[in-house]
Amino acid sequence: MKMTGIAKNILTTAGFAWVMVSHAAGISDYYSIEKIAAPKGLDTQVGGLDFMPDGRLVACFHRGEVYTYEPESREWKLFADGLQEPLGIRAINDREVVVMQRPELTRIIDSDGDGEADQYQTISDGFGMTGNYHEFAFGPAKDSKGNFYVGLNLASNGASIRPEVRGEFRHYGLNREGFKSKNYKGPAGRMYAATPYRGWVLKVSPDGKMTPFAPGFRSPNGLGFDLQDRLFVTDNQGDWLGTSKLFHVQQGRFYGHPASLTWSDDWKKGLNPLKVNPKEFDGQRTRAAVLFPQGFMANSPTQPLPDSTGGKFGPFAGQLLVGEMNRSRIVRVMLDKVAGELQGACVPFYDNAGLTRGSHRFVFGKDGSLWVGQTHLSWVGGEGVQRIRWNGKTPMDVQSMKLIPGGFQITFTKRLAKFTHVPKQFHFTRYYYSYRQGYGSPQHGKESIKVAGSKRLGDEKTMMVYLDKMNPGFVYQLDLKGVEAEDGSAVVNPLICYTLNRLTNGDDKAPHLVRK
Amino acid sequence: MSLVCTPTLGQAEPQRVTINARAGLQYDVVRFDAKPGAQVELKLVNTDDMAHNLVLTKPGQRSAVANAALALGAEGDAKNWVPDSDAVLFATPVLKPDSTHVLKFAAPKTPGVYPYVCTFPGHGLLMYGAMYVGVSMPELAKDKNVPELARQGKTEQKQYHAWGNKRPLMYRIFMPDASPAAIAVALKHGQNYCWDAGQCRLRYAWYGGFVDPWPVWRGNGNGLAKVLGTKYWESELPGSIQIGSGKSELRFLGYRKVDGQPEFHYRVNNVDVFELITPLHSVIGIRRSFRIPDNTKPVSLPVGPTSRVAFEHSAGKLKNGILTLTGKEAAAFSVSIGLIK
Structure with missing residues (x-):
């Protein structure tokens, strides 16, 4: 979108009329994007991106290669190859990376310094594989102590298991023979x-000690720590996930998909999770900090990455960016701590504007530019590497959305226009997604919520918005209509979805309330 | 086929044929026609990463000439691996990678199928073709004068990487007849094997092309790589190397690259084992070199089947497909598996 179009919106209500003259908002007015040329013959589906301390980008690709890229000279150089579907990489130093590939977490070292790796050391392969295609392995995220965190996909009943598996076989609905039958799909589970x-999600210490960290994931294609050393993991809509999610992951908690629970120490031997009343799991699960509504926010979220640039990438320093496979979009997350637990809102951040679909892995360069790698693995997506730079101008967008008693405190990046009229311009809808064995969930209980009142704070950027109905267990969707800044710039991303798990009493003592 | 046929406008214009020697022990042209007595200019281009030649023989003498070349042993290099034999008609010298030689000769006047073969040791079994002089060619799929892979139309080397084709090369990839943590390795001289990181053992070996990874790479991994060659050995005994008595606790620890080839490192009952697999040079086959440096306990290694291949071991006792060694013997030993000719 270009700034050339001048939109005239005339909104008239009884006894109140105003004229807005604003530019058609587009993120490309604030950020530029560049496609990075890759070596000819390379399948550029990106599994992982990071930077080495010397400033070289390091990337792993679908067909098992690891390349370094020198941004100045624009030269790619092969660092390692032969890996099995690597889906994450962390640079340890200028000669060493750690890669998560299907069968293991591997340390790859260029010990003689010729730029090409010669040592491939298995850090941990202490988990099983059935050979099912869907058993992707994600990560590693790294905490401040140097521990690695990896996420292991479930198998999909789109295929069975292979004759030979690695690790113990255990399934309480179907034995090995059963998996060979034509009718394996139902008893196996989706x-x-x-x-x-x-x-x-597993935790692996730098010397290879593996600890099962937290169960309950379906397809955790995105692990990352924020700047406060908190682990976030995305999961994909499907069975037991009404819509895609972002979890704040803590040790020992259960995140909702029960298939993994048979590998818990305290799981009752022989008990098939598919035969357990879902209400039991519902009471035990930790809810997502943020739900990404299917169909219009994100269908397949990927890596969460905090904006660690300290302002070099725009006004959202410290916030999480999350990739989305299905459309040309990077989502932004605004977290809110309520009663000791994280919840919050998501909003498109970089939408369309030249971004290839399938944005999968991200890393910030030292200059504050964002490097993006895409993949598809035969699903919706794309391939290649792109680089996004901020041009220094501040986009008009929601900076934060926080729960207050009776409503939300919404802060914008710039001072609001004088004529801002909350009841007319802030449209709230709410709905919820069911927790069930079936695939996905429609929106339930969808209704518009009236604005009961509002108050603009003295900074001219913040609006306190009070709503008619505030109940936990809903997504509160905010659609901004024609909101603009004092300088005339329109809100770039007018769709915001807040996941209301808990209400606040203004302190941290509120109980964990859920929808009744 | 880069075959150029010029109509006879007098005898001056020779018939020109270009044959590329390429990776995977192959000539890209596996057969061509020549008129009896015609002048032929055969250009051999070595595009591979190892040495090759081309020797034209009398009909039916391909294997005999290749075997006679092998028998040259230490003298072979000096003779360009061309044996002193009446069966040899014309021969190029041994060509290093990226070099070319033009062989000029008059095609025999007697009609027949005249084989050509690379007599560099070990190559002759796969790397050959035929010059048809005054006889018509059968359908390619039924032509016994060309290698099996060419008959099956499997000679195309697809480019899957930015570097083109190279050996050694390894893929960790879903393979048939192995655990999901399989490793496929292409060695020089058209040698290939599948090693199982899930079970710390060699599963099988084949010669010819490497693998077709496309069934795995085309999408989300719901497929198996295809072996592009002929399997000549497949482990018939389950289990990895055993150290001491009792059940083996196995731990795969990775590998280091030695001249591009992986040397696997694994731990059996807390004892470090290193295994490097290299191609044999004189015959089609592989050598497994083991190092078990810090061990005093007896070692046993399943190596069967040993009867259908040329099996050799540098130390230990072989019985029923199991090689047993003392801890001292096992510090450094090797076994080799060669295809019987």
């Missing part, structure tokens, strides 16, 4: 965990 720790 997604299943027939070898150890499928559906888990």
Whole structure:
């Protein structure tokens, strides 16, 4: 979108009329994007991106290669190859990376300094594989102590298991013979965990000690720490996930998909999770900090990455960016701590504007530019590497959205126009998604919520908005209509979805309330 | 086929044929026609990463000439691996990578199928073709004078990487007849094997092309790579190397690259084992070199089947497909598996 169009919106209500003259808002007015040329013959589906301390980008690709890229000279150089579907990389130093590939977490070292790796050391392969295609392995995220965190996909009943598996076989609905039958799909479960720790996030110490960290995941294609050393993991809409999610992951908690639970120490032997009343799991699960509504926010969220640039990438320093496979979009997350637990809102950030679909992995360069790698693996997506730079101008957008008693405190990046009229311009809708064994969920209980009152704070950027109905267990969707800044710039991303798990009493003592 | 045929406008214009020697022990042209007595200019271009030649023989003498070349042993290099034999008609010298030689000769006057073969040791079994002089060619799929892979139309080397084709090369990829943590390795001289990181053992070996990874790479991984060659050995005994008595606790620890080839590192009952697999040079086959440096316990290694291949071991006792060694013997030993000719 270009700034050339001048939109005239005339909104008339009884006894109140105003004229808005504003530019058609587009993120490309504030950020530029560049496609990075890649070596000819390379399948550029990106599994992981990071920077080495010397400033070289390091990327792993679908067909098992790891390349370094020198941004100044624009030269790619092969660092390693032969890996099995690597889906994450962390640079340890200028000669060493750690890669998560299907079978293991691997340390790859260029010990003689010729730029090409010669040592491939298995840090941990302490988990099972059935050979099912859907058993992707994600990560590693790294905490401040140097521990690695990886996420293991469940198998999909789009295929069975292979004759030979790695690790113990365990499935309480179907035995090995059963998996060979034509009718395996139903008893296997839509997604299943027939070898150890499928559906888990694992913690691996730098010397290879593996700890099962938290169960309950379906397809955790995105692990990352924020700047406060908190682990976030995305999961994809499907069975047991009404819509895609962002979880704040803590040790020992359960995140909702029960197939993985058979690998918990305290799981009752022989008990098939598919035969358990979902209400039991519902009471035990930790809810997502943020729900990404399917169909219009994100269908397949990827890596969460905090804006660590300290302002070099625009006004959202410290916030999480999350990739989305299905459309040309990067989503932004605004977290809110309520009663000791994280919840919050998501909003498109970089929407369309030249971004290839399938944005999968991200890393910030030292200059504050964002490097993006795409993939598809035969699903919706794309391929290649792109680089996004901020041009220094501040987009008009929602900076933060925080829960207050009776409503939300919404802060914008710039001073609001004088004529801002909350009841007319702030449209709220709410709905919820069901927690069930079936695939996805429609929106339930969808209704418009009236604005009961509002108050503009003295900074001219913040609006306190009070709503007619505030109940936990809903997504509160805010659609901004024609909101603009004092300088005339329009809100770039007018769709914001807040996941209201808990209400606040203005302190941290509120109980964990859920929808009744 | 880069075959150029010029109509006879007098005898001056020779018939020109270009044959590329390429990776995977292949000539890209596996057969061509020549008129009896015609002048032929055969250009051999070595596009591979190892040495090759081309020797034209009398009909039916391909294997005999290749075997006679092998028998040259230490003298072979000096003779360009061309044996002193009446069966040899014309021969190029041994060509290093990226070099070319033009062989000029008059095609035999007697009609027949005249084989050509690379007599560099070990190559002759796969790397050959035929000059048809005054006889018509059968359908390619039924032509016994060309290699099996060419008959099956499997000679195309697809480019899957920015570097083109190279050996050694390894893929960790879903393979048939192995655990999901399989490793496929292409060695020089058209040698290939599948090693199982899930079970710390060699599963099988084949010669010819490497693998077709496309069934795995085309999408989300719901497929198996295809072996592009002929399997000549497949482990028939389950289990990895055993150290000491009792059940083996196995741990795969990765590998280091030695001249591009992986040397696997794994731990059996807390004892470090290193295994490097390299191609044999004189015959089609592989050598497994083991190092078990810090061990005093007896070692046993399943190596069967040993009867259908040329099996050799540098130390230990072989019985029923199991090689047993003392801890001292096992510090450094090797076994080799060669295809019987």
